[in-house]
Amino acid sequence: MSTTSLFIEILIVGSIADIWLGLFLLTFFPIDLANLSFVVNTLVKFSTFLAIPFLAITYILGGLILFVSEQILNPFFQTRFKHKFFSNAKLRYGDVRATFYQKASEQVIEDLKFDRQIIRISRTSVLNFLLLTIGLIPHLKVYPDVAMYGIITSLLFMVFSFWQWKERYELSYKKMLDTYHVLREKNRK
Numbered sequence: 001m002s003t004t005s006l007f008i009e010i011l012i013v014g015s016i017a018d019i020w021l022g023l024f025l026l027t028f029f030p031i032d033l034a035n036l037s038f039v040v041n042t043l044v045k046f047s048t049f050l051a052i053p054f055l056a057i058t059y060i061l062g063g064l065i066l067f068v069s070e071q072i073l074n075p076f077f078q079t080r081f082k083h084k085f086f087s088n089a090k091l092r093y094g095d096v097r098a099t100f101y102q103k104a105s106e107q108v109i110e111d112l113k114f115d116r117q118i119i120r121i122s123r124t125s126v127l128n129f130l131l132l133t134i135g136l137i138p139h140l141k142v143y144p145d146v147a148m149y150g151i152i153t154s155l156l157f158m159v160f161s162f163w164q165w166k167e168r169y170e171l172s173y174k175k176m177l178d179t180y181h182v183l184r185e186k187n188r189k
Contacts, residue, residue: 014062
């Protein structure tokens with residue numbers, strides 16, 4: 001995976017986090033609608049100056065969300081997924097992984113790397129959309145229709161992100177194991 005795609009992946013994750021972080025900030029530091037045009041005009045006026053620090057904060061936030069989502073979801077699910085495929089085949093994951101990366105074709109490895117990228121984005125989306133949902137709850141009083149629509153949409157995205165994360169994880173382990181078996185059969189001939 002190139003550093004450019006990793007950079008963009010982290011920015012995507014951080015951009016979604018910017019939204020829920022902004023909602024949390026608005027909860028504790030509300031902006032009066034009368035002052036909204038002043039705030040927007042001031043931000044537009046200094047947008048060039050603010051772009052680099054905002055991008056840096058977005059990047060750092062994206063990296064944090066990647067780490068935290070992995071720490072939260074993987075202990076509960078990843079071990080079970082790995083166990084399902086590798087223990088049932090009476091193989092160690094580390095051995096299969098090492099063989100896969102040493103002997104599989106570049107195209108097969110790139111395919112798995114793409115799956116891993118989707119896995120990371122899906123996993124972070126579970127956490128991001130959960131936090132977005134939580135960030136919208138305090139705004140139900142002021143903007144009930146918009147907040148409720150946002151909550152329902154965020155919950156749906158969270159559920160679909162979790163489903164995609166689970167399916168992709170299982171598929172990536174299956175691909176790795178299938179490739180390992182093909183490589184092992186090739187070596188026997």
